Amino acid sequence: MSETVQTASPSVSSELQLAEVVNLLGLSPKKMRAFFESIGEKPFRAQQALQWIHQYGESDFSKWTNMSKSLRLKLAQVAAIDYPEVIYQDFSKDGTRKWVMRMKGGSSVETVFIPDGDRGTLCVSSQIGCALDCSFCSTGKQGFNRDLSAAEIIGQVYIAAKSFDKPGEKRERRVTNVVMMGMGEPLLNFENVVDSMELMMDDFSYGLSKRRVTLSTSGVVPALYDLAEVSDVSLAISLHAPNDALRNDLVPLNRKYPIAELLKACQHYLSSLDDRRKITIEYTLMQGVNDQLSHADELAKVLRDLPCKINLIPFNPFPHSGYDRPSNNQVRRFQNRLIEAGYTVTVRTTRGEDIDAACGQLVGQVEDRTRRQARYKAKQESNATQ
Ligand code: SF4
Numbered sequence: 543m544s545e546t547v548q549t550a551s552p553s554v555s556s557e558l559q560l561a562e563v564v565n566l567l568g569l570s571p572k573k574m575r576a577f578f579e580s581i582g583e584k585p586f587r588a589q590q591a592l593q594w595i596h597q598y599g600e601s602d603f604s605k606w607t608n609m610s611k612s613l614r615l616k617l618a619q620v621a622a623i624d625y626p627e628v629i630y631q632d633f634s635k636d637g638t639r640k641w642v643m644r645m646k647g648g649s650s651v652e653t654v655f656i657p658d659g660d661r662g663t664l665c666v667s668s669q670i671g672c673a674l675d676c677s678f679c680s681t682g683k684q685g686f687n688r689d690l691s692a693a694e695i696i697g698q699v700y701i702a703a704k705s706f707d708k709p710g711e712k713r714e715r716r717v718t719n720v721v722m723m724g725m726g727e728p729l730l731n732f733e734n735v736v737d738s739m740e741l742m743m744d745d746f747s748y749g750l751s752k753r754r755v756t757l758s759t760s761g762v763v764p765a766l767y768d769l770a771e772v773s774d775v776s777l778a779i780s781l782h783a784p785n786d787a788l789r790n791d792l793v794p795l796n797r798k799y800p801i802a803e804l805l806k807a808c809q810h811y812l813s814s815l816d817d818r819r820k821i822t823i824e825y826t827l828m829q830g831v832n833d834q835l836s837h838a839d840e841l842a843k844v845l846r847d848l849p850c851k852i853n854l855i856p857f858n859p860f861p862h863s864g865y866d867r868p869s870n871n872q873v874r875r876f877q878n879r880l881i882e883a884g885y886t887v888t889v890r891t892t893r894g895e896d897i898d899a900a901c902g903q904l905v906g907q908v909e910d911r912t913r914r915q916a917r918y919k920a921k922q923e924s925n926a927t928q
Contacts, residue, residue: 565624566591567700568693570737571744581620583613589746595623596696596747597713599704625697631705638894641701645670645694649687651725653698655717656893663719666698668735669726674760676793678782678826680860681725689731695738698724699748720750723758723778727795729765739775752776758824763799766807770814777811778822778853779804783832784840792832805848812849821848826855827873829866838876842883851886858892 569577574588590608594600601623603614626643629650633639639655651667670687672679699720706716720742722728728735735757741747742755758778759766769777781801783789789796796804808821823845827833845852854877857867868876873889880887 562620564621565693566595566621567623567625568691568696568734568737568741570692570740571746572740573737577621581616587613592741592744592746596700596703596741596744599700599707599713601625624693625700626694628701632897634894634897636893636896638897639702639705640894640897641698641705643698643701645690647687651690651694651698653702653724654894655702657716661718662716663721664699664702664717665721665724666695666738667724667726668695668722668728668731672726673730674727674793674795676760676780676782676795678792678828678857678863678865680863684725689734690726692734692737692741695731695734696741699738699742703748717748718750719754719756720748721756721758721778723756727760727762728757729759729762729769732765732768736769736772739773743775753819756822758822760793760795761799761804761807762795763803763807766804766811770811774815776819776822777808778824779808780824780826781841782824782826784837784844788832788837801844805844808848808850818849821850823848823850823852824855825852826857827868827876828857829868829872831865833868833872833876835875835879838879839883842880842885845885851888852880853888853890855890856892858895 564577566574566577571588571592574591575585578585578587578591587609590606594606600606603609603617603621606614606617609617626645628641629644630642631640637657641653642650643653644650647670649670651670653667654665656663656665667690669689671684672681673686675682699717703713703717707713720739722735722739739755739757742750743752752774753776756776756778757769757773758780760780766777780793781789781804782792783796784801786796786800789801812819812821825832825841841852854873856870856873857863857865859865859867877887877889
């Protein structure tokens with residue numbers, strides 16, 4: 543973590559007016575060019591800076607040797623590379639890694655790396671906590687503190703990529719995929735998430751293809767239309783229920799943006815892409831809640847017009863969640879029913895369970911501004927005494 547304390551704000555020009563030191567870490571390629579122009583330098587310097595930061599993980603300006611000494615000195619005065627502080631990391635016996643990263647203000651978020659053959663998927667957080675309070679989600683029970691800045695979002699990728707570096711050796715690309723599926727609802731932190739995803743896909747930064755960067759949303763419908771205007775990343779929808787009555791209980795945001803509206807926005811997003819892509823439907827299976835074959839039939843019906851594949855996630859229990867994981871047989875029955883209806887259906891394997899890094903288990907340390915955490919603790923205590 544650098545000694546500098548300024549974070550990047552959405553616009554470089556306002557940042558320069560407000561702060562003497564600009565954090566270059568979260569600047570999208572466009573904002574990086576604007577930054578170099580604003581200090582009287584040629585825009586091509588942006589590419590060099592992006593490479594030093596994101597491809598070499600070099601935060602010391604004095605080592606940016608393809609820039610003149612005077613420019614390096616200038617950068618040291620007006621800029622910094624300020625990334626989150628890793629306060630804890632853990633390694634699962636299955637190869638999964640988890641980092642707890644402290645952000646400004648003291649709260650922390652969790653980031654998880656899941657290796658699978660040649661593929662290495664990083665699950666990144668977009669907010670500290672989450673305001674949406676899905677009934678089955680441990681992050682939701684933590685309440686909400688604030689949005690992460692673009693530097694704090696891409697900082698998670700920066701730290702993960704750097705963690706595999708070996709001194710004197712060329713960096714190997716271990717992070718091959720990024721999913722915005724950690725803490726928070728990415729579409730409620732739109733600009734910072736879009737800037738970070740641009741960096742993930744930029745050739746001078748992480749160079750991931752648009753198919754390897756996935757934004758997962760619980761369905762902020764207006765923001766989905768906005769996303770179609772500015773991005774072409776892969777999309778995952780946290781659906782979890784085949785009808786509005788059930789989804790209203792599981793994902794309260796559904797009361798505002800019901801399933802039909804959400805699926806219409808998904809169709810629109812797909813129609814804005816120039817290739818034949820599918821949306822991933824995430825469906826957490828909870829025993830006796832949404833795991834019956836009648837639910838599978840209903841789901842098959844509701845999704846029939848959407849090019850999609852379905853990812854089933856057997857629920858990962860956490861204390862006092864009130865939900866259970868269905869049996870493997872039930873999961874298989876549910877999966878087969880959807881396959882018979884013509885869908886591609888995968889079942890997510892639980893990874894990193896021994897280090898609490900499995901899907902739905904990310905909690906971090908959230909200084910809650912919603913008082914939800916206090917209400918949840920009170921409920922836990924009253925359940926324990928009953
Ligand atoms: S499932 Fe996602 S949107 Fe819902 S509370 Fe958890 S983090 Fe927020």
